[in-house]
Amino acid sequence: VVTESVYLNSLVLDVLTLNSEKITNQNIKIKFDAQEDYYIESDHFLVITILRNIISNAIKYSNKDGEVNVILSRQNEKINCKISDNGIGIAKQDLESISNPFFRSNSTDHPEIKGTGLGLSIVKRITELLHIKFKIESEIEVGTTVILSFNEKMQTLS
Numbered sequence: 001v002v003t004e005s006v007y008l009n010s011l012v013l014d015v016l017t018l019n020s021e022k023i024t025n026q027n028i029k030i031k032f033d034a035q036e037d038y039y040i041e042s043d044h045f046l047v048i049t050i051l052r053n054i055i056s057n058a059i060k061y062s063n064k065d066g067e068v069n070v071i072l073s074r075q076n077e078k079i080n081c082k083i084s085d086n087g088i089g090i091a092k093q094d095l096e097s098i099s100n101p102f103f104r105s106n107s108t109d110h111p112e113i114k115g116t117g118l119g120l121s122i123v124k125r126i127t128e129l130l131h132i133k134f135k136i137e138s139e140i141e142v143g144t145t146v147i148l149s150f151n152e153k154m155q156t157l158s
């Protein structure tokens, strides 16, 4: 773990670019909203790993012509990143298990969507390690919202 300035706006744009083929193929409408250039003191690789997993889930579990919104905002010394989709959603009873390694929630209803079930377990471990708040809200067939809350000053091992 290293400490460096991690520029969140450009990191979000990088992750969206990495997913551009899927965005085009599924005809997903992307909205990205940020009032400032936000940055935190953290580890670039760990933060991009979190965002890659969350944003690629939002796209992967979207319906065709779906919408994915990414909003960066500030609340005092906290920087929040909210990623929401209007995709297939997660059943209430699965929400508490969703970050367990290899757990996959929609695998029976949507066998065509492939994955290993590891992404969110990795996100959970990194957010614990860096003391980043991580919350998932979801409703089946309505969509999913993930909220990450970073501490602007220091988001490292301590």
Ligand code: ATP
Pocket (backbone or CB within 6 Å): 053, 057, 058, 059, 061, 062, 085, 087, 088, 089, 090, 098, 099, 103, 104, 105, 106, 107, 114, 115, 116, 117, 118, 119, 120, 121, 143, 144
């Ligand atoms: P991978 O390891 O390739 O990321 P995965 O996407 O199946 O595989 P996770 O990212 O850990 O695994 O997600 C776990 C499960 O949570 C998924 O299988 C899916 O059922 C559910 N899930 C995660 N994000 C969303 C989302 N945005 N919308 C609906 N379901 C989701």
Ligand code: MG
Pocket (backbone or CB within 6 Å): 053, 056, 057, 115, 119, 120
């Ligand atoms: Mg995933």
